[in-house]
Amino acid sequence: xxxxxxxxxxxxxxxxxxxxxxxxxxxxxxxxxxxxxxxxxxxxxxxxxxxxxxxxxxxxxxxxxxxxxxxxxxxxxxxxxxxxxxxxxxxxxxxxxxxxxxxxxxxxxxxxxxxxxxxxxxxxxxxxxxxxxxxxxxxxxxxxxxxxxxxxxxxxxxxxxxxxxxxxxxxxxxxxxxxxxxxxxxxxxxxxxxxxxxxxxxxxxxxxxxxxxxxxxxxxxxxxxxxxxxxxxxxxxxxxxxxxxxxxxxxxxxxxxxxxxxxxxxxxxxxxxxxxxxxxxxxxxxxxxxxxxxxxxxxxxxxxxxxxxxxxxxxxxxxxxxxxxxxxxxxxxxxxxxxxxxxxxxxxxxxxxxxxxxxxxxxxxxxxxxxxxxxxxxxxxxxxxxxxxxxxxxx
Amino acid sequence: xxxxxxxxxxxxxxxxxxxxxxxxxxxxxxxxxxxxxxxxxxxxxxxxxxxxxxxxxxxxxxxxxxxxxxxxxxxxxxxxxxxxxxxxxxxxxxxxxxxxxxxxxxxxxxxxxxxxxxxxxxxxxxxxxxxxxxxxxxxxxxxxxxxxxxxxxxxxxxxxxxxxxxxxxxxxxxxxxxxxxxxxxxxxxxxxxxxxxxxxxxxxxxxxxxxxxxxxxxxxxxxxxxxxxxxxxxxxxxxxxxxxxxxxxxxxxxxxxxxxxxxxxxxxxxxxxxxxxx
Numbered sequence: 001x002x003x004x005x006x007x008x009x010x011x012x013x014x015x016x017x018x019x020x021x022x023x024x025x026x027x028x029x030x031x032x033x034x035x036x037x038x039x040x041x042x043x044x045x046x047x048x049x050x051x052x053x054x055x056x057x058x059x060x061x062x063x064x065x066x067x068x069x070x071x072x073x074x075x076x077x078x079x080x081x082x083x084x085x086x087x088x089x090x091x092x093x094x095x096x097x098x099x100x101x102x103x104x105x106x107x108x109x110x111x112x113x114x115x116x117x118x119x120x121x122x123x124x125x126x127x128x129x130x131x132x133x134x135x136x137x138x139x140x141x142x143x144x145x146x147x148x149x150x151x152x153x154x155x156x157x158x159x160x161x162x163x164x165x166x167x168x169x170x171x172x173x174x175x176x177x178x179x180x181x182x183x184x185x186x187x188x189x190x191x192x193x194x195x196x197x198x199x200x201x202x203x204x205x206x207x208x209x210x211x212x213x214x215x216x217x218x219x220x221x222x223x224x225x226x227x228x229x230x231x232x233x234x235x236x237x238x239x240x241x242x243x244x245x246x247x248x249x250x251x252x253x254x255x256x257x258x259x260x261x262x263x264x265x266x267x268x269x270x271x272x273x274x275x276x277x278x279x280x281x282x283x284x285x286x287x288x289x290x291x292x293x294x295x296x297x298x299x300x301x302x303x304x305x306x307x308x309x310x311x312x313x314x315x316x317x318x319x320x321x322x323x324x325x326x327x328x329x330x331x332x333x334x335x336x337x338x339x340x341x342x343x344x345x346x347x348x349x350x351x352x353x354x355x356x357x358x359x360x361x362x363x364x365x366x367x368x369x370x371x372x373x374x375x376x377x378x379x380x381x382x383x384x385x386x387x388x389x390x391x392x393x394x395x
Numbered sequence: 396x397x398x399x400x401x402x403x404x405x406x407x408x409x410x411x412x413x414x415x416x417x418x419x420x421x422x423x424x425x426x427x428x429x430x431x432x433x434x435x436x437x438x439x440x441x442x443x444x445x446x447x448x449x450x451x452x453x454x455x456x457x458x459x460x461x462x463x464x465x466x467x468x469x470x471x472x473x474x475x476x477x478x479x480x481x482x483x484x485x486x487x488x489x490x491x492x493x494x495x496x497x498x499x500x501x502x503x504x505x506x507x508x509x510x511x512x513x514x515x516x517x518x519x520x521x522x523x524x525x526x527x528x529x530x531x532x533x534x535x536x537x538x539x540x541x542x543x544x545x546x547x548x549x550x551x552x553x554x555x556x557x558x559x560x561x562x563x564x565x566x567x568x569x570x571x572x573x574x575x576x577x578x579x580x581x582x583x584x585x586x587x588x589x590x591x592x593x594x595x596x597x598x599x600x601x602x603x604x605x606x607x608x609x610x611x612x613x614x615x616x617x618x619x620x621x622x623x624x625x626x627x628x629x630x631x632x633x634x635x636x637x638x639x640x641x642x643x644x645x646x647x648x649x650x651x652x653x654x655x656x657x658x659x660x661x662x663x664x665x666x667x668x669x670x671x672x673x
Binding site: 001003019040041042097106112113114117119120121122132133134137138139143152154155156157158159160161167170173174175177178179195198199200201202203247248250251252253254255256258264265268276306310381382383384385 | 396418447459471475480481482484486488490491492493494496497498499500501502503506507509510511512513515516517519520522523524525526527528530531532534540543544550551552553615617626630642660661663664
């Protein structure tokens with residue numbers, strides 16, 4: 001039984017590829033990746049996908065207590081692509097209390113928590129109390145976003161590691177279907193946060209080079225910062241609306257940080273998404289893989305993709321362009337998929353040159369002109385948490 | 396709004412040793428004794444699991460295990476909806492302190508345990524649960540937000556999208572949802588102060604089952620006016636432990652009378668829940 005689709009009337013992405021959709025697509029078309037060298041302390045390097053809003057972007061004075069790197073990233077992102085105008089139109093149409101807000105993030109404003117600890121350590125300060133409501137609390141990103149947009153419908157932070165902002169689409173869809181709201185802002189936010197960089201370094205999966213998903217020499221991930229948002233409704237708002245066609249959510253039940261060795265969880269997730277979309281493997285024109293660039297992820301995801309979708313469908317990982325944007329990865333890649341549909345472009349797998357001979361999916365190394373009617377995007381996170389989204393071109 | 400059904404409840408808090416004990420207390424408030432501390436005796440709290448996880452997670456494991464034991468649901472086939480007000484702030488503080496030092500070394504265990512879905516992730520592995528798993532946060536209102544998350548999962552049949560174990564043709568979701576809302580005090584000096592520990596587990600279903608205790612029908616309303624408890628100590632827990640926002644609902648469940656309670660959902664919205672005997 002296929003679900004009734006939801007419609008995406010507005011969307012915007014800000015990442016290392018630039019702020020807003022046009023900057024993003026220009027970087028993709030000009031093959032200008034967003035990763036830059038990042039010095040580790042006390043020594044070593046990695047590569048990072050920095051997303052810094054333009055200098056003139058400031059948190060509004062009415063929300064000054066939230067001002068930190070996270071809030072500035074959200075502000076800079078929400079100002080792009082007339083996204084706020086679309087939200088205003090939804091508020092006018094339905095009432096601000098009927099517009100929900102669900103944001104996926106792992107760290108939210110933890111970056112400010114880190115800064116304050118660093119400052120306190122340097123000053124030998126043991127008395128300052130960090131106001132978690134504004135800085136460091138996991139819920140700050142959604143609270144800031146809904147206040148910035150002045151929407152008061154149902155809201156929550158979803159934090160399921162790297163699948164967080166893929167799962168917001170499923171949650172937003174359910175709230176719409178349950179009649180709890182008429183429009184929903186779904187998003188993902190992950191600013192530069194040292195806990196992620198040094199945490200993945202501790203797990204020995206942080207690459208010292210630009211990441212190379214599916215490459216025989218791949219050796220790990222690069223982290224990236226990003227913020228992306230989409231406005232979703234059950235009724236079409238314009239002929240150009242994209243469609244959330246289906247989704248799947250499963251768990252590996254295998255390991256806290258390692259993927260299932262045969263990719264069983266992500267396989268079940270893709271099958272569930274296809275069934276909920278009422279589509280078969282032959283309907284999918286493009287796959288945006290989770291493709292983190294770790295040896296284990298890519299080999300297991302490749303096997304799962306081939307079992308579900310065969311070896312024909314064009315597939316790429318875009319993490320070589322943006323870095324792994326963690327809690328924002330789901331929506332980062334969802335919007336890259338939508339832009340690929342809009343531009344009839346299957347983005348290449350940047351940095352990858354020598355595809356692992358142990359993999360079999362139809363990996364796109366270079367940007368390829370390609371009409372995409374339906375596309376599938378995978379996200380996988382700690383806890384073996386999987387989410388698959390299927391989007392459709394405007395119908 | 397359509398109702399959902401509650402098959403089992405577990406509770407873990409000061410003076411609330413189990414659901415059976417809590418029912419006694421809620422029906423005879425004079426018996427409440429905050430000095431009674433419940434035991435953590437879940438089978439998932441093995442020495443090996445205890446080493447890999449934190450107290451913040453242990454109380455979630457306890458509530459999840461007890462709620463499942465009170466139901467007929469298969470532990471491998473329930474949707475997880477976990478709700479907590481924040482990440483484990485003790486772990487977050489430890490990581491931040493490590494980052495303020497010269498070598499910036501974060502232990503892999505502390506890194507994996509700082510994510511909000513650490514409890515659900517570990518427990519999913521322990522239980523071999525392959526269903527979907529979502530962890531939500533809403534600062535002080537995590538129970539109400541988690542409850543509504545579970546409600547939408549049950550009421551909106553998305554086919555096989557999130558319920559690989561469900562019946563696709565059903566108008567509702569036939570996979571049960573395990574809701575766990577939990578909060579523990581943190582020792583960090585930068586945490587939210589001395590918050591009492593509290594945890595609740597609920598096994599919720601879209602269709603009535605032989606185990607169903609009552610039906611629950613939620614409704615969002617403007618201007619929250621939370622139901623007060625009429626007992627100073629319990630009211631103090633309700634207002635200081637975010638997960639204990641469920642206490643008015645638990646009290647009504649224990650009394651098993653048709654009733655409507657209101658919980659805080661956001662600053663602007665209340666969540667009214669109507670309870671009905673079956």
